[in-house]
Amino acid sequence: MNPEIIFEAKGLTMRFGGLTAVSEFSAAIEKGSITGLIGPNGAGKTTCFNMITGFYRPTEGQVFLKGRDLTGKPPYTACKAGIARTFQNIRLFNNETVLENVMIGCHLRQKSNWFQAVLFMPGYIKEDRAMRERSLELLETVGLAHLANEQADSLPYGAQRRLEIARALATEPHFLLLDEPAAGMNPQESQELMQFVRDIRTDFDLTILVIEHDMKVVMGICEHIYVLDYGVTIAQGKPEEIQSNPKVIEAYLGEEYVSHA
C-alpha cells in the first residue's frame, strides 16, 4: 500500500496584477513526513504558504487536506481543518502573557462560549482549567513553562520562535507549516531546533512543511524538498538529489558555477 497522502496542492498559481508570484505549484505530501520548500529570496515560498493557509485565494489551482477541498476558504476554516503555521517575522500577541498566547491557540477547539464564562457555568470552569493545563503542557514541551506569566514580547528571540510553534500546536494541527524557523539562530540553536522539529513530529503526529534558508537544517531534517525559483518549481526530490541538481545550483549561485559543481 502506498503511504497515505495527507496534503495535496494542485497547480497553485498566484498572480498579483501582471506578476506571477507562484505558477503551477503542485505537491503531494505524505503523512508524517517533513518536507522542505526552498528557493532564493522572492521565489514565492511564503506566497505558497499564504495560499495553503487561506490568507490568499489562489488565482488557479486547488488545496486539499485529507481529501477535503480547502481552496479559497478563510484562514480560520483552514486552521480548523488542521493546518497551522508560523510566520517568517514573528507575530506574537505582544501584550499578552506567554500562557495566554498559547490559550488563544486552544480557543479553536473550545466548546464553551463567553456567555457561559460570564455566568460561571460548570462546563466553562472545567474546560477553562483543562485548557490552562494543556497550554502549560505545551509550554513544557517547548521549554517555556517557567516563563508562562511573562509578557510575550519580553522573551528572547529564540524563545519567541518556540512560543510561536507552541501556539500553533495548541490548535491541534495535522499539518504544520514553519516559515523560516531557524532564521537568526546560531549553529548550536539550529541543531537544537532540528531535534525539536523531529520530536514534535513524533509526539504530535504531525506532517511538517518547512521554508528554510539554512541548508544544514533543510538537508538535515527534510525527507523531500521542493525548490522554487521565480515562482516556478524547478526541482523536487530527496535532499541528495537536490544537492546535485544543476538547475538548483544555477538558481542559487548563478550559471557559471554549474560546470564546476
Place this chain on the structure above:
Amino acid sequence: MKTSTKISLNLAVVAALGLFLLWAQGALDGYKIQILNLIAVNIILAMSLNLIYGFTGMFSLGHAGFMAIGAYVCSIMIMSPEQKEMLFILDAAYPWVQNAHAPFLVATIAGGLVAAAAAALIGLPLLRLGDDYLGIATLGFAEIIRVIANNIPRVTNGALGFKGIPDYANLWWNFGWCVVTFYVIVRLVKCNTGNVFKAIRDNEIAAKAMGVNVFGYKLLSFTIGAFFAGVGGALLASLLTTIDPKMFLFTLTFNVLMIVVTGGLGSITGSILAGIGITALLEWLRFVENPIYFGDFELPGIPGMRMVVFSLALICIILFRREGLMGMREFSWQGARNLFSGKRRAS
C-alpha cells in the same frame, strides 16, 4: 491568593459601595447626587467603549449613536401613554409608540438590545474596515442616527425631543447597572474570549492564523459594547429627564473617549478611575467659566472654557503618558497585596 479570598474581597467592595450609596442618599444634596449618578453612567459608557476600542482595537466613534438609540427606546417605553399624548404636538405618535409601556428595568434592557441590534446590523458592513476608516464610518453612523431622530417626529417627536421622562434612574439603578456592566465585561475580558479579543487587537494576521474568526469576534465585541452603551444612554435619559437629538452630538462620544484614553486603553479599572476623576473635574472646573478675580484684575468668564482646559489636558496625556493612567494594567488584589508588602511581582 485564593479565589475565595478574592471573591469575598470583591463582595466587600460591593457592600462598601452599597453603604456609601445609602449614606450619600441621605447626606448629600441633589447636585452632588446628580454628579454621583453621572459618574456611574460615564463609567458604564467608558467600560463599553473600552471593550470595543481598548480590548478589541476597533476605533469606534459611534457611541453617541448607540446611546441615542438606548435613550429613545427607553424613554418611549417608560413614559405613560397619556404623557406621550401631551408630548407629541407636531404629529401624533404611531400607535405602537403611543401604547408602548414597560417597567424601567425592561425598558433599559430593551434600549440596550435595540442598540446592540443596530450595532450588529451596521457592524456587518463596517467592521470589514480597518482602523481610521472604521472611526470615520462609525462617526457617520452616529450622525445618521441623530438625523433620523430629527426626522421621524411620529416616533421621536422630532427636534423637540422628550421632556418630563420619569426620573427612575436613581443612585441604585445607576450603580446597579454599573456593577453589572463591570462584572460582565471583566468576566468577558478574563475568559478565553477576552484573550481572543486582545489577540485581534495585538495582531490580526496572527489571530487569523490561530483559527480565529476575526470578523465574528469583532462583531461580538462591538455588539456587547453597543448593548451597554444603549443601557448607558437609557439611564442618562431617565437621569436628565429630557432628551433631544442635539444632545447626541459628537461631543458626547468625545467625552467617553476622553475617559477611556485617560484611564488607559485596555484597562477596566483605568476606565473607572478616569470616569470618577473626569466627571468630577468637569463639574469642579465650572469655576473657570465664571469671572475670576486676581486682586483688582478680573478675568472674564468664557462659557465652554472648561472644555478647552480638558482638551488641553487630553493633549498632555497623549504627549506625556500615552498609555493613560493605568496603561493596560489592572488593579488586582494580588497586586495590591504585593504593593503593600513591598514585593514586586511575586511568582
